[in-house]
Amino acid sequence: MSEMTQTASSEARPYHHGDLSRALVEAARRILETEGPAALSLRAVAREAGVSPAAPYHHFKDKGELLDAxxxxxxxxxxxxxxxxxxxxxxxxxxxxxxxxxxxxxxxxxxxxxxxxxxxxxxxxxxxxxxxxxxxxxxxxxxxxxxxxxxxxxxxxxxxxxxxxxxxxxxxxxxxxxxxxxxxxxxxxxxxxxxxxxxxxxxxxxxxxx
Amino acid sequence: MSEMTQTASSEARPYHHGDLSRALVEAARRILETEGPAALSLRAVAREAGVSPAAPYHHFKDKGELLDAxxxxxxxxxxxxxxxxxxxxxxxxxxxxxxxxxxxxxxxxxxxxxxxxxxxxxxxxxxxxxxxxxxxxxxxxxxxxxxxxxxxxxxxxxxxxxxxxxxxxxxxxxxxxxxxxxxxxxxxxxxxxxxxxxxxxxxxxxxxxx
DNA sequence: CACCGATCTAAACGACGTCAAGATAATCTT
DNA sequence: AAGATTATCTTGACGTCGTTTAGATCGGTG
Known part of the structure; x- marks a missing residue:
């Protein structure tokens, strides 16, 4: 199962995240609360979740679909x-x-x-x-x-x-x-x-x- | 005085526009009506008005100020x-x-x-x-x-x-x-x-x- | 006419959304 | 258990964006 919700600062993450969809949505909400809607870029979400900018595309068609979630x-x-x-x-x-x-x-x-x-x-x-x-x-x-x-x-x-x-x-x-x-x-x-x-x-x- | 409201396709415009502030606001409204808010970039407005991407900065502090207008x-x-x-x-x-x-x-x-x-x-x-x-x-x-x-x-x-x-x-x-x-x-x-x-x-x- | 400030362009920077190729790991097949 | 398949992630790239800096062009003032 998945470990802790993990930010970019955590120790080395396994290559496969385990539950990235969920982690991305949580990262997005974290950014929304702390930095507001203007700071909510796909890249920032990926950064916050500790993955590459392209990783979200394996779980969401595009930025809009992540926001839908x-x-x-x-x-x-x-x-x-x-x-x-x-x-x-x-x-x-x-x-x-x-x-x-x-x-x-x-x-x-x-x-x-x-x-x-x-x-x-x-x-x-x-x-x-x-x-x-x-x-x-x-x-x-x-x-x-x-x-x-x-x-x-x-x-x-x-x-x-x-x-x-x-x-x-x-x-x-x-x-x-x-x-x-x-x-x-x-x-x-x-x-x-x-x-x-x-x-x-x-x-x-x-x-x-x- | 200013000539016609002019789009990118017009004949050569004098180096100095005459009334670029107004032209930019009008270009922005034109884009809003025809292509919607998502297409309203500063560069698109400048393009529509027939000037370089940096020209608007001599009339508005930033994109926000143009939108304010x-x-x-x-x-x-x-x-x-x-x-x-x-x-x-x-x-x-x-x-x-x-x-x-x-x-x-x-x-x-x-x-x-x-x-x-x-x-x-x-x-x-x-x-x-x-x-x-x-x-x-x-x-x-x-x-x-x-x-x-x-x-x-x-x-x-x-x-x-x-x-x-x-x-x-x-x-x-x-x-x-x-x-x-x-x-x-x-x-x-x-x-x-x-x-x-x-x-x-x-x-x-x-x-x-x- | 020479100058000066206002106006515009050209070129560049970093950040963005997105995609194509390749690397890696979990799973399935036999 | 070994190999093949598939899902997942990374790297690197493309074009667009907002913005800045440096230089070109022009209108008006001395």
Whole structure:
């Protein structure tokens, strides 16, 4: 089996790595966290994993495919984060806001990973299949459905899910702009700011009045 | 003065271009529209403008500064688009939705430019100054203020503006995913889809009930 | 007219993504 | 167990990129 996850500084590695695919993805995530998306070159990933620049091509068709793998892990992590938030909130009314806050916090805490996730999606003009089957998107839809007491029509449910997703993503992209720092302070912290914006969105006005 | 906007194929250009800054920005926009953001290299821009790869450095500190100039024009174009939409809508209730639709349509019709606009903002962790003074952001705030009859507190007004902006941006980024194509058809077109989502956002529930 | 600063070119550097050839090791066949 | 096959990794190369340095060219000022 594979030894430790190994960086370039380790002792001599056997000629065959053992599990280079995995090591490359982990190296990529390490670079993303420490140096940001701009530093994420294929060569840098290979360097970090301690292999030659051409080695990754035996495991991924090209750079894009490696990033796809990274993005896949990102979506899985987001799924998990939303799942936790959903489980914690007891009140159905509050659960939706918690979900939104959790989404934005994930993006804030993993900005580079979040960027890669959407960059990959854009290249394929589609959100990952992963989301369709019990992924993050479904969690949002289920939470909304639950909140509406199951009375929402499929169309309304889908529209509400899209609306919520867009609001979350939009806020996730805005939250890092320092423009809003004074406002965050005035409201007593970032999470309070998030909750205030979500409240203003009143994303479920239509469902509530039904 | 400057001759025609000139591509690489034109007849011999004088050694000094005349207005290379402008020509470079225009060349960049041309490349963005025809070949997309991935093809937008400094060298390609210089090629398109018919100058050497080093020429741009006498007008812009680096590639980022050229993109800043492109982004600046993008924000101006967005301002104009929102201004038009705002002027057309007579009903105060409808005006807000029209503004949102216009925003998303701008992003859909100028996807590469829209991307450059936000990429530049991210590099500076701030939306452009441009927006602060009668720019797009102010137009949204003014429209919201107008709608609330001027009764909204400054805090509520700011939060509502942020909420609306996030919703618009989020929807703008999602609209291109083909995931939602069936839904668009079901609703009878893309604009109908946009309006439906905006309606579901009920972005002004809080202001309306006041 | 001579000069000077602004503008452009030519040539080079290192880093990048990618590919073709060859080396090495694990696995399969007999 | 020995040889053949296949998967994996390295070396070296190609073209492109952003950027810098040195030199060529030109417009305007004395």
């Amino acid at each position: 990274v993005a896949h892990e990102g979506w899985a992590a987001l799924d998990a984060a939303l799942g936790e938030a959903r489980a914690k909130a007891v009140d159905s009314k509050e659960r939706m806001t918690s979900l939104g806050v959790a989404y934005v916090c994930f993006a804030r805490d993993n900005p580079a990973l979040y960027r890669v996730m959407y960059d990959c999606s854009r290249d394929k003009d589609a959100l990952p299949e992963q989301m369709k089957e019990e992924g993050a998107y479904c969690q949002v839809r289920n939470t909304i459905d639950e909140r509406s007491g199951g009375t929402a029509t499929p169309l309304d449910l889908e529209l509400a899910t899209i609306a919520a997703w867009c609001a979350g993503h939009g806020l996730a992209e805005m939250i890092s702009f320092k423009q809003f720092d004074p406002l965050k302070e005035a409201l007593g912290g970032e999470e309070a700011f998030l909750r205030a914006v979500f409240e203003h969105l009143g994303m479920f006005a239509k469902l509530d009045q039904a | 492109v982004a600046h024009e993008g924000w101006a174009a967005l301002d104009a688009a929102l201004g038009e939409a705002r002027a057309k809508a007579v009903d105060s209730k409808e005006r807000m939705t029209s503004l949102g639709v216009a925003y998303v349509c701008f992003a859909r019709d100028n996807p590469a430019l829209y991307r450059v606009m936000y990429d530049c903002s991210r590099d500076k962790d701030a939306l452009p100054e441009q927006m602060k003074e009668e720019g797009a952001y102010c137009q949204v705030r003014n429209t919201i203020d107008e709608r609330s009859g001027g009764t909204a507190t400054p805090l509520d007004l700011e939060l509502a503006t942020i909420a609306a902006w996030c919703a618009g941006h989020g929807l703008a980024e999602m609209i291109s995913f083909k995931q939602f194509d069936p839904l668009k058809e079901a609703l009878g077109g893309e604009e109908a889809f946009l309006r439906a989502v905006f309606e579901h956002l009920g972005m002004f529930a809080k202001l309306d009930q006041a």
